[in-house]
Amino acid sequence: MNLSRIGKLLALVLALLMVVGVALPVFADEDVEAEEIVPEGRIEVVYWNLLGGGDGAILKDIVAEYNAIQDVIYVRNMTQDWGQYYTKLRTAALGGTSPDMAISHADNIMGLYEAGILMPLDVEMDRLGVAFDFDQVGSPSFEVCKYEGHYYGVPQDILTNLYVYNKELLEPLGLLDADGKPNYLDNLDDFLAACDQMLEATPDLFPHVSYQDGHMVCAPWFGFYNQTGAKPDFLSEDRTKTEFDEAKALESLELMQKFYSVVPADMTNAFDLFTEGKVYGIVEGTWSVSTFLTRMQPEQLGIVPFPQFVDKTLPSCAVYSHCLTLPVSTTRDDETTKAALEFIKYFVENNEKWAEAGHLPSYKPAYETEFFKALPLREGYADAMDSIIPFPSSPKLEIYTAPEINSPLELLVKGEITPAECLAEMIEGLDHALED
8 A cells, every 4th residue: 555545544534533433333233234143163254235126135145155155254244325335434444344345336446445445456366375367357347446557346247227128018119120129229319209109109108218316317428428429538637627528518418308308307216117017118227137027027128238329339338337345454364355355256256146136247258158148138238348438437426426417417307407507517516526
């Protein structure tokens, strides 16, 4: 760890101790799984994650399977509250009570690294004799996990937005091609014309729905921004201000406005409406695929990558990943560190099991396994790898969840501000949040 990051870590320790004082111990047991009994003789590895729903259920199965197939290591899976997760992780690291390993979104790796909270995985694996081939990790998010030549996180998945559609509704209207895929996603005009056709045929159904807040507006916008040919990294080299291609940013916001023009404002039950058969198509994420399949039959569904409406040679889908990390700890010994690294190796090298949640595997060989090939609907979006690109990364902001970018986008897609006003608010908000 370099001296500047040590200084930052010490400063954060003092600041947090002054703010939280005696409240520190409260974080340790809040919102976690019930206490487990670790089998005698096992090396306990405490694993923090922030996953619920279908993701969380599959993660529990993988951890349980790992605990069952060997008798040396016992992974204790502890699910933390999403909203407090990164605060708790930083506080735990600064207070000397870090988990033995933890999930982090790829976009948070830079901030955790700058704060001196993460250990380099490759260095620790080499030191402790855990063999792992980092070259087999294929997520584009991997590039934001590497600093000073070392890896501070390893992606466990590839998360991206998808276009999910109801085949049973579209087929009678002639809106599917011979392969059962939508024939109206070539450009935005075709898409909007198809939505008009759907509405005319069935006025009581919705042609298209999409969420209108949070990263679910940021990700489609970022896809459109890239499709216009803009430089994807819209932050300055020192990460202290925005550097948008403003003409292309405006073009992308105009595309957003049109794309959402068929979505009723303030729709909060989009997922339920789709799974009830009341919607033709929805923008969703890989993380929802397993839930779709619990509510609908595979033959009803089709899934393709997020549409490339502009330049089809350019990446059109925002990508983010959950990453496995090794937090700095003053209490973890080498035996426990090696055990944590062994689980990370197992999880990534058996990545096709985690793909059951709907995510794309981050481990290249997983795509060739019979397990992955047998998963329903994956053939429709397994090639999304060719069209994805990570968000810009900043130590101060997780860009795709930052209100400075999402709040103006939300107002835009609800028709409350113009594209020009949206861009001005995005620039002002992000520049203020990023400045030193």
